[in-house]
Amino acid sequence: MSTTWKPVALAQDLPPLVVMPVTVDGQDLALWRSATGRLAAWADRCPHRGMRLSHGFVRGEALSCIYHGWSYGSSGTCLRIPAHPDLEPPETIRVPIHAVAEAGGLIWVALSDPQTPPPDLGTLMPLRSLTVEASAKTLAALSGLTGTEVLRGTLADVEVTVVLHPVTPKRSVLHVLTADAPPEARITVSRRIEALRRQAESEGLAA
Numbered sequence: 274m275s276t277t278w279k280p281v282a283l284a285q286d287l288p289p290l291v292v293m294p295v296t297v298d299g300q301d302l303a304l305w306r307s308a309t310g311r312l313a314a315w316a317d318r319c320p321h322r323g324m325r326l327s328h329g330f331v332r333g334e335a336l337s338c339i340y341h342g343w344s345y346g347s348s349g350t351c352l353r354i355p356a357h358p359d360l361e362p363p364e365t366i367r368v369p370i371h372a373v374a375e376a377g378g379l380i381w382v383a384l385s386d387p388q389t390p391p392p393d394l395g396t397l398m399p400l401r402s403l404t405v406e407a408s409a410k411t412l413a414a415l416s417g418l419t420g421t422e423v424l425r426g427t428l429a430d431v432e433v434t435v436v437l438h439p440v441t442p443k444r445s446v447l448h449v450l451t452a453d454a455p456p457e458a459r460i461t462v463s464r465r466i467e468a469l470r471r472q473a474e475s476e477g478l479a480a
Contacts, residue, residue, distance in 0.1 A: 278381040278391040283399040294327035303327040314373040397450035407473035409439040429461040
């Protein structure tokens, strides 16, 4: 898997007008989608008073801070300061932005300038994302699947790909995708992933 692009969410979990917090390489980000579906990944800090932008709200093509309502456009520059409606905010008031892309049913973020597109995972169906209090290495070893960061194999006779996102040395997010399968089979895969989470967390506590 690319060392630049990090998988942060299933695309289906971020509909238009929604913002969510994610962490990439120790940096807290606000991930959001505008009314027209445009994705953005910004530093999760309002330049005004440092409030988390992931607590804010999306209106149209802008993200607004929940604290004092400062609004920021697609380039990260401040568009409006409600306390001073006649003031045109200076260009220096801006939020740091990062590269973001949607591919294979996942949303990917790159903190550095990506030289290649996100990995091609083929035509799989997103199933779920799951946060686990265990290392990616532990999860890969216990999964019974092949790989280190992108795990492939079968669960419940269904072709499965699990993309690992190490958030911290002891916390990971699993993004699970499957081949087309009946709902009952996908439910069974989901239960297997839950069992993997419990096993990995139990081993972590026992270590």
